[in-house]
Structure formats: C-alpha cells, structure tokens
Amino acid sequence: MIQWDGTRVxxxxxxxxxxxxxxxxxxxxxxxxxxxxxxxxxRLAGAATAxxxxxxxxxxxxxxxxxxxxxxxxxxxxxxxxxxxxxLVVLAVGVLGAQQGLDADPAQAAEVMRVNFAGCGSLLLxxxxxxxxxxxxTVVVLSSVxxxxxxxxxxxxxxxxxxxxxxxxxxxxxxxxSGVRVLVVRPGFxxxxxxxxxxxxxxxxxxxxxxxxxxTALGGRANxxxxxxxxxxxxxxxxxxxxPLYRRLPL
Amino acid sequence: xxxxxxxxxPAPAPPAGAGTIAPVRAxxxxxxxxxxxxxxxxxPADADALRAALDGHRGAIARGMGRSYGDAAQLAGGLVxxxxxxxxxxxxxxxxxxxxxxxxxxxxxxxxxxxxxWVLPVVPGTQHVTVGGAIASDIHGKNHGxxxxxxxxxxxxxxxxxxxxxxxxxxxxxxxxFAATLGGMGLTGVILWARIALRAVAGALLRVDTDRxxxxxxxxxxxxxxxxxxxxAWLDLLGSASGRGIVTRAEHHGAGDAYAQAGARGGATVRxxxxxxxxxxxxxxxxxxxxxxxxxRYRRAPRRxxxxxxxxxxxxxxxxxxxxxxxxxxxxxLLQYQLVVPLGAEHVLGTVIGQLRRARVPCYLAVLKDxxxxxxxxxxFPLEGWTLxxxxxxxxxxxxxxxxxxxxxxxxxxxxxxxxKDARLAPxxxxxxxxxxxxxxxxxxxxDPERLWRSDLGLRTGLIRDER
Numbered sequence: 001m002i003q004w005d006g007t008r009v010x011x012x013x014x015x016x017x018x019x020x021x022x023x024x025x026x027x028x029x030x031x032x033x034x035x036x037x038x039x040x041x042x043r044l045a046g047a048a049t050a051x052x053x054x055x056x057x058x059x060x061x062x063x064x065x066x067x068x069x070x071x072x073x074x075x076x077x078x079x080x081x082x083x084x085x086x087x088l089v090v091l092a093v094g095v096l097g098a099q100q101g102l103d104a105d106p107a108q109a110a111e112v113m114r115v116n117f118a119g120c121g122s123l124l125l126x127x128x129x130x131x132x133x134x135x136x137x138t139v140v141v142l143s144s145v146x147x148x149x150x151x152x153x154x155x156x157x158x159x160x161x162x163x164x165x166x167x168x169x170x171x172x173x174x175x176x177x178s179g180v181r182v183l184v185v186r187p188g189f190x191x192x193x194x195x196x197x198x199x200x201x202x203x204x205x206x207x208x209x210x211x212x213x214x215x216t217a218l219g220g221r222a223n224x225x226x227x228x229x230x231x232x233x234x235x236x237x238x239x240x241x242x243x244p245l246y247r248r249l250p251l
Numbered sequence: 252x253x254x255x256x257x258x259x260x261p262a263p264a265p266p267a268g269a270g271t272i273a274p275v276r277a278x279x280x281x282x283x284x285x286x287x288x289x290x291x292x293x294x295p296a297d298a299d300a301l302r303a304a305l306d307g308h309r310g311a312i313a314r315g316m317g318r319s320y321g322d323a324a325q326l327a328g329g330l331v332x333x334x335x336x337x338x339x340x341x342x343x344x345x346x347x348x349x350x351x352x353x354x355x356x357x358x359x360x361x362x363x364x365x366x367x368x369w370v371l372p373v374v375p376g377t378q379h380v381t382v383g384g385a386i387a388s389d390i391h392g393k394n395h396g397x398x399x400x401x402x403x404x405x406x407x408x409x410x411x412x413x414x415x416x417x418x419x420x421x422x423x424x425x426x427x428x429f430a431a432t433l434g435g436m437g438l439t440g441v442i443l444w445a446r447i448a449l450r451a452v453a454g455a456l457l458r459v460d461t462d463r464x465x466x467x468x469x470x471x472x473x474x475x476x477x478x479x480x481x482x483x484a485w486l487d488l489l490g491s492a493s494g495r496g497i498v499t500r501a502e503h504h505g506a507g508d509a510y511a512q513a514g515a516r517g518g519a520t521v522r523x524x525x526x527x528x529x530x531x532x533x534x535x536x537x538x539x540x541x542x543x544x545x546x547x548r549y550r551r552a553p554r555r556x557x558x559x560x561x562x563x564x565x566x567x568x569x570x571x572x573x574x575x576x577x578x579x580x581x582x583x584x585l586l587q588y589q590l591v592v593p594l595g596a597e598h599v600l601g602t603v604i605g606q607l608r609r610a611r612v613p614c615y616l617a618v619l620k621d622x623x624x625x626x627x628x629x630x631x632f633p634l635e636g637w638t639l640x641x642x643x644x645x646x647x648x649x650x651x652x653x654x655x656x657x658x659x660x661x662x663x664x665x666x667x668x669x670x671x672k673d674a675r676l677a678p679x680x681x682x683x684x685x686x687x688x689x690x691x692x693x694x695x696x697x698x699d700p701e702r703l704w705r706s707d708l709g710l711r712t713g714l715i716r717d718e719r
Contacts, residue, residue: 033717041276041291041328045309058702058717060710061309062328063276063289074286078327082710084678 006031006057010079010089012123014038014061015047017192018142019092021207024054025215026088033057035083037064037075066093066119067111076126080134088218089127089139093120094161096194101155109156116160121167128171128180136179140214141168143186145226148235149246172223185214187227203228274304274330283320283674284577284584285645288327288707294336298443301332302415305703312706313441315381316356319388320587321674322707323436329705332441334383342367348406350446353383358520358571365519365563369449370503373401376618378520378568383442388671389434389631393481393501393567396623400633401447402433403626409443413703417443431694433628436670438704438714439695455519455563456504457481461556463549466494467601467619471637473498474621481566486604486617487545488641489538494604496619497552501566521564526574536579536644538613583646585615586674588654591622592666593636599664600639603657607641610653616642629687629694632669640672651675658684670708678713692716 007030011019014036023034034051038044041063048059060082064075080086097112098104124141131137147165150158165184172182187210189201210227217225226232238246278287293304305311310329317324325331333354340351340360347369349360357371358378364370373392380390389402398404407421410432418440420429432439460478464470470484479502486496553559570576577585592599600619607614618640625634643650658680661668667684668676682688692714696702702715709715 037328042307044328045307048309059309060328060717071289074288075327078288078707078711082707 006033007088008033008035008083008086010035010037010083010086010127011092012037012064012089012127013066013092013094013142015040015043016092016094016142017194017207018187018190018210019090020047020051021211022090022092022140022214023051023056025208025211027051027054027056029215031057033083034059035079035086036061037079039063039065064123066115066123069119069122072122072126076123076130080130085134085137086131087137089131089137090142091120091124091127091139092142093123094142094194097157099153099157099198101152104156112156113160116157117163117167120164124164124168124171128175128182131180132175132178138181138183138218140183140185140218141165143168143184145186145188145231145235147186149239152247169223182223183214183217184224185210185217185227186224186231188231190227203231203234274308277331279314279317279325279331280584281321281323281325281674282318282577283586283645284580284582285674288322288325290325290327290329290331292331292333294333296336298411298417300336301411301441301443304332305330309703310705311441311703312709313353313383313387313437315354315384316379318377318380318384319708320585320672322711323388323671323673324384324706326706334381334441337443342369347449347451348446349449350444351382352444353381353442355382356380357382357385358568361519361564364449365452365455368451368453370452370519370563371401371447372398372404372450374567375401376568377571378564379571382445382447383437386433386442386445387435387437389626389628389633390671391622391633393483393620395633396482396621397480399623400433400626400628400631402628402631404448405433406446406448408432408445410439411441411443413440413699413701427694428698430628431630431691431698433626434631434670435628435691435695436630436708436714437706438709439698440704452503453505457501457561457563457566458504459499459501459556459559459561459566461553461559462498463552463554464496464498465492467597467604470494470496470498470619471597471600473500474619476500478502482620484619485548486619487549488604488607488614488617489542489545490549493608494601495549496617497549499566501561503563504560519563521568521571523574524572527576527578529575529578531578531581536581536615541613541615580644581646583644586643586645586650586654587640587672588643588657589632589638589640589669589672590657590661590666591632591634591636591638591669592661592664593634595636596664596666597637599660599666600637602660603639603641606653606656610649612643612647612650612653614641614643616640629691630670630685632667632671634667636666638669640669645674655680670712670714673708673712676712681712681714688714 036044044061094116097108143165144161146154146158147161189204213227274291274293277292280287295301308330312326313332314324335354337352337354340355375390385401389400391400410418420426462473478500481501484498622633662683705715
C-alpha cells in the first residue's frame with residue numbers, strides 16, 4: 001500500500017464507463033493501482049476484476065452514496081489512508097435522469113441536481129482538500145458540453161453540470177501553485193450505458209475517445225478538454241448565439 | 252455433579268437456511284464508536300453458509316460481538332461475516348476442555364462451565380467477546396502474569412482458508428499458521444471453532460485484596476506484591492495527585508468455604524442493569540464530572556483490605572453492567588490507547604501520564620497492570636512488562652498528535668500498542684512495534700495469496716499489503 005512506484009488512481013463513480021476507460025487507458029502505459037468508490041458493491045466488484053484482467057494491480061473498493069453528503073469525509077479520508085495517497089483522482093459521479101426539462105419527473109430532476117451538483121461537488125471538495133494535504137496530484141472532473149449552455153431538453157442535467165463545472169474551475173484557480181491540478185473534461189454525447197436508448201447527438205463519441213483525449217490533456221498543461229476537440233469551437237459559436245436562434249437549433 | 256446436556260445452544264441459532272440469505276447493506280463501527288463504515292453484512296449459520304456468503308466478494312473479515320474498539324472487525328466496501336449465528340459448544344468433563352463454535356461468547360461459556368466446576372483460564376474485561384474474537388485478538392486477562400494469553404490455552408482450532416478448506420490447526424504440530432492466527436486479527440482466515448483447556452474451580456467466587464495507592468510507583472509495587480494472580484490497577488489521572496488509584500489482587504476461592512458461599516452475591520457473569528441511550532448528549536461526560544466521580548471512587552475504596560469475597564463476574568466485568576457505555580462519549584466516541592512497555596521502561600508510563608496532563612487531554616479511565624512473558628505468536632500483544640490502557644474522547648483537541656508522540660515513545664522503548672484497541676496507528680509505527688511483522692506477513696500471504704481476508708485495520712496499518 002505504500003512504496004508503490006506506479007500510479008494510484010481514485011475513481012469516484014467507480015462503475016462509470018468513461019471513468020473506467022480512463023483508468024484502462026493509463027494502465028496501458030504504466031502500472032496502475034485503482035481504487036473504486038461507488039454506490040453498487042456488486043458492480044464495483046465486477047469493474048475491479050475487469051480492471052485487474054486488463055493489467056491493473058489489485059483494486060480496492062469502497063461504498064459511497066453521492067447523495068449521503070455526511071459520509072463523504074470519511075470515505076475520502078479512508079481512501080487516501082488505505083492507498084497512502086493518489087496521483088490521480090477521477091470524479092465520474094453522475095446520473096442522466098429524464099430529458100424532458102420542465103416536464104421531467106420532479107423527484108428525478110431533484111435527484112439529478114443532488115447527485116450531479118451537490119453530491120459530486122462535495123466529493124470534489126473533499127478530494128481537493130486531500131490532494132492539497134499531500135501537496136500534489138491531479139483531479140479530473142467529468143463535466144459535459146451541456147454545462148456550457150444548457151438547452152430546454154437537458155436543462156436540469158446541464159444546469160447541474162454547469163454548477164459542477166463552475167465549482168471545479170473556481171477551485172482550480174484556488175489551488176494554483178499548490179501542486180494540485182484540476183482538469184475539467186467536457187465530452188459531447190458519449191455512447192454509454194447511461195445514454196443507451198437516446199438518439200446520438202452530432203459528433204457523438206465513445207468512452208475510449210474521451211479517455212484518449214483526457215490522457216493526452218493530462219500530459220499537457222490544459223485546464224479544460226473538449227471531446228471531440230472540435231466541440232470547443234462549435235460551442236465558442238453556440239455560446240454567443242442569440243437565444244431565439246439557439247432555442248430553434250436542432251440539437 | 253448432575254449430568255447435563257453435552258451440547259449447549261444458549262441462544263437461538265438462525266433458522267435453517269438463514270445463512271444462504273444474501274448479505275445486506277449495513278453500517279458498522281468499532282466499540283469505541285465514531286464514523287460508521289458501509290459494508291455488506293452476512294450472518295451465516297454454519298461453514299457452508301459462510302462459504303456461500305463469500306461468493307462474488309473480493310474482501311471479507313469475520314466479526315463477533317464487535318468489541319474491538321477501532322476498525323479491526325470491519326471492511327468498508329467489503330463483506331463482514333457476523334459469526335454470532337454459529338454458537339454451540341460442548342463440554343468434555345473428563346478432559347477438562349470445551350469445544351466451542353467461534354460465535355459463542357465467553358459469558359455464555361462461563362454461565363454453563365462454572366456451575367459444572369470449570370472456568371476459562373483467561374477472561375478479558377468484558378464477558379461479551381466471542382471465542383473467535385478472543386483468539387484473533389489473543390486476548391489477555393488480569394492474570395496474564397501466571398496464565399498467559401487466551402491463545403495459550405487453545406488446543407486446536409478450525410480455520411476456513413481463502414481456498415475454502417477447513418484446516419484443523421494445533422500448537423503441538425508446530426504450525427506457523429496456528430501461531431499467526433493467534434492475535435492475527437482475523438486476517439489468516441475465519442476461525443470456525445476452538446478447543447480450549449479449562450481450569451477446575453470450586454465456584455464463582457474470588458478472594459480479593461485491595462490497596463489504595465498514592466502514585467504510579469506505589470501502583471507498580473502493589474501490582475507485584477504477593478497475593479492472587481488476577482491483578483489490576485485503576486488510576487485516577489484527573490485528580491490533583493495524578494496517578495493515585497486502587498490496586499486489586501484476586502484469586503479463586505477454595506472449595507467448601509460456607510462463609511464465602513453465603514457472603515457474596517452474584518455469579519460468573521454480570522447482568523446489565525442499565526443501557527446508555529443512543530442519543531446521549533456528548534457534553535455530559537466531561538472532566539469535571541469524571542473528576543468528582545473518581546474522587547468518590549477513590550475515597551470509597553478501602554485503604555487496605557484483605558480476603559474480601561466477591562463474585563467472579565462482578566470483579567472481572569465491571570463495565571458490563573452498563574450496556575453500550577461508550578455512548579457516554581457522545582457521537583464522536585472514544586479512543587482507547589493500550590500500550591505495553593518492557594520491564595525497565597517504567598519511565599515511559601510516567602512520561603505518558605505527564606504529557607496527557609500537560610496537553611489537557613482528559614483521560615476518563617486508566618488501567619494499569621503487569622504482563623508475564625510473551626508467547627510465540629508474532630502479532631500477540633503482551634510482552635513482559637507493564638500495560639497501560641487509556642480511554643480518551645476522540646473529539647478532544649490534540650488527541651491525534653499526542654498519541655502519535657506516544658507511538659514514538661512506546662516503539663522507542665521496544666513496546667507496542669494493542670491492535671484490538673487501535674483506530675489510528677500508522678504503518679511505520681506498526682512495523683516499529685511488531686518486529687516479527689514480516690514473518691507474520693509471509694505466513695499469512697502463503698495461506699491467502701489472493702488477500703481475500705482484509706479489514707479496515709489491516710489496510711490502514713499495512714498489515715495487509717497489496718503487491719502488484
């Protein structure tokens with residue numbers, strides 16, 4: 001658990017397909033010891049075994065519920081204690097919820113906001129504090145292009161991600177010079193279990209492509225990465241479209 | 252002696268098939284309270300159900316009555332195997348042994364054994380520990396100087412290995428795995444049953460000598476004065492004269508003493524008379540109230556008393572009369588720090604007590620006693636010298652840093668802390684305190700190459716180390 005010369009990765013949202021793809025992608029280059037935190041023990045165990053088969057060191061796992069804010073401090077502290085620290089934290093907690101905006105099931109809408117913003121944001125705070133405590137490390141925050149400018153159809157998901165995205169950027173500025181780095185990843189539509197059944201948006205991508213772009217960005221100095229990269233320029237335009245026009249876009 | 256049932260089953264075992272129920276999500280913590288760990292919990296009724304519960308799990312640890320103070324009997328994110336569904340035992344009157352399943356408590360055993368003329372040779376400060384836990388912690392009693400640890404009286408035990416086999420281990424076969432299992436914190440496998448050598452006694456009564464002592468030096472002297480083998484000192488660390496206390500030395504009462512039979516009430520165990528409610532306000536237990544209580548306790552003790560007759564249970568298990576007493580410390584709970592230093596390192600005890608006072612960390616209960624020679628088990632806690640147990644509020648400011656300093660002091664004196672009480676020891680301190688740790692790890696890792704058996708304590712302290 002100590003004296004480990006590979007990369008120790010904490011994946012929060014331990015059964016996230018994008019998160020796991022990032023861990024696998026790093027493990028294709030160097031030794032990785034994964035630590036998976038998530039809600040569903042059986043799913044985490046399956047993910048851990050799969051990671052070990054693809055070459056990772058023995059994975060540790062622990063249960064945490066993003067909505068149970070009071071449990072976050074202990075879960076994150078335990079993870080850092082058990083692992084002896086982490087070089088990388090990947091924050092991949094999120095639910096999609098229904099996509100009807102104002103007409104969404106109110107309970108489900110509230111859950112999206114609780115998990116994707118309050119829960120994920122609280123976990124981000126605890127992780128950043130722990131990284132600052134060890135004086136180094138990077139946290140990757142999985143945001144979304146929806147955070148840049150939510151639409152009627154994804155207003156709730158987009159707003160929650162926008163909150164998380166803004167929190168991550170603000171905290172990133174606060175950690176500048178502390179040895180801790182925050183990388184915000186904004187994928188477009190990713191074909192995963194979460195989006196199964198939805199019609200893919202233009203420029204749809206895969207977990208592996210998100211992982212590839214994330215690992216490339218980790219090697220550089222960027223604070224944000226868009227996947228695919230073209231979306232940065234698309235949204236540079238979309239962000240400034242007048243609302244009556246944006247509203248009518250077939251997105 | 253009246254004939255009795257060969258097999259006792261003191262409490263209802265789970266109904267048949269109960270062990271095959273899938274583990275449920277639960278939150279558990281140690282006896283000292285504090286943060287709860289999310290786990291999957293199963294309560295198997297037998298070894299087969301236990302094996303079935305392990306299916307699909309990557310890490311598991313056995314748990315008995317949950318009397319370890321810290322995180323020894325839990326695995327956050329993993330499987331916890333509650334052994335209290337396995338609780339039958341059988342007394343061999345000819346051989347003077349009892350063969351008990353892991354989940355039987357020592358109190359349940361005593362309740363049946365003492366009327367039959369036998370007693371467990373070693374009991375800890377509570378009757379509410381299981382046989383499995385007593386072996387995994389290699390517990391000691393007030394009579395360590397003459398009787399050694401609980402493990403010294405285990406003639407054989409059944410261990411479920413990570414490969415799914417049940418091994419019968421015994422000390423006389425030179426088994427390294429047997430020695431690694433004594434005090435092995437459950438990390439060598441699941442203890443299923445054990446055969447324990449008993450001691451013949453006439454009854455549940457003790458003859459107790461008591462001395463009031465004015466300071467630490469007097470306490471140490473009284474602990475090695477002539478008298479009964481069950482020796483312990485209670486110290487008042489909050490009073491004006493720090494280190495004053497009460498020392499008792501007790502021995503089993505001989506047979507046929509009518510005065511003793513008539514003169515003492517109670518038996519081999521204790522009934523709880525009150526329960527601390529779940530939401531006890533943290534502020535009620537504070538230095539001023541405990542100081543007043545200690546003053547009363549000190550004044551009420553006889554200055555010098557010889558041969559006082561007392562019931563075994565009342566003397567051995569005083570805290571068991573107040574159920575869930577750690578709740579007195581409020582939601583943050585307590586840390587118990589139990590150290591041992593070898594003979595000749597008595598100055599460490601004085602330094603620890605002095606630093607506690609200077610740091611203004613209140614110690615609500617301090618217990619001191621002597622230990623006899625260590626045994627062969629690599630992780631067994633006792634070694635010849637002095638052991639001091641301190642109950643401290645976890646929320647006390649500065650307690651973490653103070654205990655880290657104590658770790659350095661204790662390790663520097665070739666002492667160690669007791670893992671069954673621990674909730675905060677760091678890996679480097681563990682390695683400094685347990686010189687045979689590497690040997691234990693190699694025996695353990697051979698028995699469990701996949702490292703199925705793991706616990707929060709094991710991961711935190713580095714007892715369990717995952718290599719690539």
